[in-house]
Amino acid sequence: MSQPILQVEDLVVRFPGRRGRETTVIHGVSFDLHAGETLSLVGESGSGKTTIGRAILGLAPVSAGHITFRGETISNVSRAQRRKLARNVQVIFQDPYSSLNPSMTVEDIIVEPMSAAGVTGGREKVRGLLDSVGLPADAGRRFPREFSGGQRQRIAIARALALEPAVIICDEPTSALDVTTQARVLTLLEQIQQETGVAYLFVSHDLGVVRHVSDRIAVLYRGNIVELGNAEQVATRPHHDYTKRLQMAAPIADPVKQRVRREARMKYLAAHPDPDFTTPAAATSVSLTP
Numbered sequence: 001m002s003q004p005i006l007q008v009e010d011l012v013v014r015f016p017g018r019r020g021r022e023t024t025v026i027h028g029v030s031f032d033l034h035a036g037e038t039l040s041l042v043g044e045s046g047s048g049k050t051t052i053g054r055a056i057l058g059l060a061p062v063s064a065g066h067i068t069f070r071g072e073t074i075s076n077v078s079r080a081q082r083r084k085l086a087r088n089v090q091v092i093f094q095d096p097y098s099s100l101n102p103s104m105t106v107e108d109i110i111v112e113p114m115s116a117a118g119v120t121g122g123r124e125k126v127r128g129l130l131d132s133v134g135l136p137a138d139a140g141r142r143f144p145r146e147f148s149g150g151q152r153q154r155i156a157i158a159r160a161l162a163l164e165p166a167v168i169i170c171d172e173p174t175s176a177l178d179v180t181t182q183a184r185v186l187t188l189l190e191q192i193q194q195e196t197g198v199a200y201l202f203v204s205h206d207l208g209v210v211r212h213v214s215d216r217i218a219v220l221y222r223g224n225i226v227e228l229g230n231a232e233q234v235a236t237r238p239h240h241d242y243t244k245r246l247q248m249a250a251p252i253a254d255p256v257k258q259r260v261r262r263e264a265r266m267k268y269l270a271a272h273p274d275p276d277f278t279t280p281a282a283a284t285s286v287s288l289t290p
């Protein structure tokens, strides 16, 4: 495999807490990301997935450890160096309703990061970007409110692609979308990756979703990576107890398979009681009646 494009080594993130005490939310996490690869960070709500993404983007404090992009340190650097990085590492957020400025046209939304990076000629590029995400050319003149959730996420993807980044952090990019739209957006992200070689750091609570889009999966539990490996292996033959719980909590459509797995989960939990584990978030969407 190629040299890693992004390396996170022994990352520790602490936030100021009550009475001047600090709370550590990321406890020495390490992973790397290669060009053209999708690595997913999976864990329940509060496990620290978004914080890791924000630390890479310089939006959360790197209290210890360091982060490098193409071998160059990007943690705790100056604003100017940060701006340089912004061209290479972009982000797509979970909520396509709040992540796009409602008072700007789609063209202005897409051109904005180019102008901020001092790239000229952005407006000519917009039509090609809209086309590459499957939106009509006249979409540029319209406003976000005129589009559905899936279309808005396509606008967010076009904006992320505007600076031809090497890495895109996809923070739960499909969790606000219905299942069919989810599949379309994931397919689009895969096509873009095949065409451009962009690497994705994909953040999700849903092992079932990331299994199909990832090359590797890192499982995060309370700010620690407890398992990292090939996506198929982690999703279907996990080693760590916590991953097994996440796997058993991922919702599936077939009610017969769901019942079989629920029974297996009950058996497993009865045989492995562990008060230290909280119920993974996805479990709440699994029906408890046949």
Ligand SMILES: Nc1ncnc2c1ncn2[C@@H]1O[C@H](COP(=O)(O)OP(=O)(O)OP(=O)(O)O)[C@@H](O)[C@H]1O
Binding pocket: 015, 016, 025, 043, 044, 045, 046, 047, 048, 049, 050, 051, 052, 205
């Ligand atoms: N700015 C902050 N100040 C203090 N604590 C924070 C801050 N940002 C995040 N945290 C805490 O860090 C922990 C991890 O949060 P984070 O949002 O990274 O989790 P997550 O796995 O992305 O969860 P979710 O799936 O719900 O988005 C949480 O306990 C959260 O309360």
